[in-house]
Amino acid sequence: MGFLDKVLRRGRETQPRDPHGIYVYVQCDNCGEKLRIRADKRHDLMRDYETDELIWKKEIMDARCFQIMYATVVFDGAHHVRSRAIEGQGHFITEEEYLEVPGR
Numbered sequence: 001m002g003f004l005d006k007v008l009r010r011g012r013e014t015q016p017r018d019p020h021g022i023y024v025y026v027q028c029d030n031c032g033e034k035l036r037i038r039a040d041k042r043h044d045l046m047r048d049y050e051t052d053e054l055i056w057k058k059e060i061m062d063a064r065c066f067q068i069m070y071a072t073v074v075f076d077g078a079h080h081v082r083s084r085a086i087e088g089q090g091h092f093i094t095e096e097e098y099l100e101v102p103g104r
Ligand SMILES: [Zn+2]
Pocket: 028, 029, 030, 031, 032, 033, 062, 064, 065, 066, 067
């Protein structure tokens, strides 16, 4: 396990300092697993030069039931989310929902 994995793991309690990271939270509809995916502003976003939007596409594999979800998030030039969609059995959740302790 690399240094970055440890930082990300610890980040479940406290968000690490990460000026280049954008975090997207997804929950699997099949098994309920919550996932956090990091997009790097410098490397992972594709710019659409016609609209000046930034597009992030990610193939996400659920670590529990191994289903694949395809997420697409469109950001404006200031990295605010404009629209987002998931193909497959899953939906977006908030950071608060991600951190929520299961067993309600
Ligand atoms: Zn699942």
